[in-house]
Amino acid sequence: MADNQSPELFGQTPWQTVGPFFHYALPWWGGADLTGQSDIGAAPTRLVGHNPALNHSHGRPMPAGEPIDIFGRVLDGAGEFVSDALIEIWQADADGQYGGAFPGFGRAPTDEAGVFHFRTIRPGSVPGPGKTLQAPHIAIGVLGRGLLKRLVTRLYFADAPQNDSDPILDLVPAERRPSLIAQRDGEAWRFDIVLSGPNETVFFDC
């Protein structure tokens, strides 16, 4: 019989869904605030009793750059709110750098109304393929019950002039690009994620 654990035989470990009970281990206090100033990100009301995964991590110095709030809803193919999704973000700091003091990584579970909320810093431009420059963007991973593997998308900012020359947006048919563009909504940015159906978000293979 084949050895289940032989890397030579099987290559990449397969993806599996996070299921509905990830609130247990994945979100943490402050995980949705990349500026390190608040507690948002944990979902303690989903849990029974104390859970050690919800470590506090806020209380870092405020990073340089423009603080922004991003709100969005996750919707399924029937237009229903998805209340058990988890959104992960990965982004550069205000100077377009990865790997500095700014963490760049955050997580936010959707609430009972399917809403997620991040507080972060507006990212700078980062290099693209060849000698290109990418427009400011945030990479997004969508996880959840019913998602066997992560869906990957990107958030761009509606008022960024660099969007017109972004090498990744350029690969997306013009009529589908709006799903990747966050819009100003009062003081915050609005970015909904539609998993399936007529207004489906563009998802990437990368």
Place this chain on the structure above:
Amino acid sequence: MSADTPFSPEDPAAQPASLFPDYRSTVLRSPSQPLIRIPQTLTETSGLSDGWDRLMGGAFADLTTQHEGVALGQRIVVTGRVLDENHRPVPRTVIEIWQANSAGRYAHVRDQWDAPLDPNFSGAGRVVTDDDGAYRYLTVRPGAYPWGNHHNAWRPAHIHLSLLGPAFATRLVTQMYFPDDPLIEIDPIANAVPLPYRQRMVSRFDIGTTVPNWALGYNFDIILRGREATPTED
């Protein structure tokens, strides 16, 4: 190998499709349009390789003694290595762990099955790989549990695992199953992965890892996407 060296693509033979109708929740939650293929940029090839503990907090590798009393159930040690596709160790990466208790119940408000909660078991842990990519944690063997996917549906015993890896592109969430569990072959979530790749998610009982008079031992290696070799390399 620089930070912008791309990773080999997702292996379509090994990875499940998003849509697998036997797992009913995938039907309304899978994109209907094909994914748009993009080149990996610095955004995809960089990641939170260090400093995760600054954000999430430290490791806690013993799930059995997080409370006043000791968790109920069969104590198990799980060890393994995190490697990339080139069989190189992936050091200092975080593995997040969550699971049901030994009766198959999660301490989660949405888990309404009437199996007993264990006041001494939360079911969450976190470990970090060493320089050799190795990890080890102590827990109890989770129970199987019923779910609403179809009539008489039961999830095989499993432990959920989440890995960040070195880059945005290497993210992996998987489930570890146990050898000789008859529920695996009738479970739509496991079966979304075709054979033989499904077998990679089944751990191996190991008498060498088993601690005498203490805990049974299981091995589970995890293979992440690896950086593509560049022409100037070996």
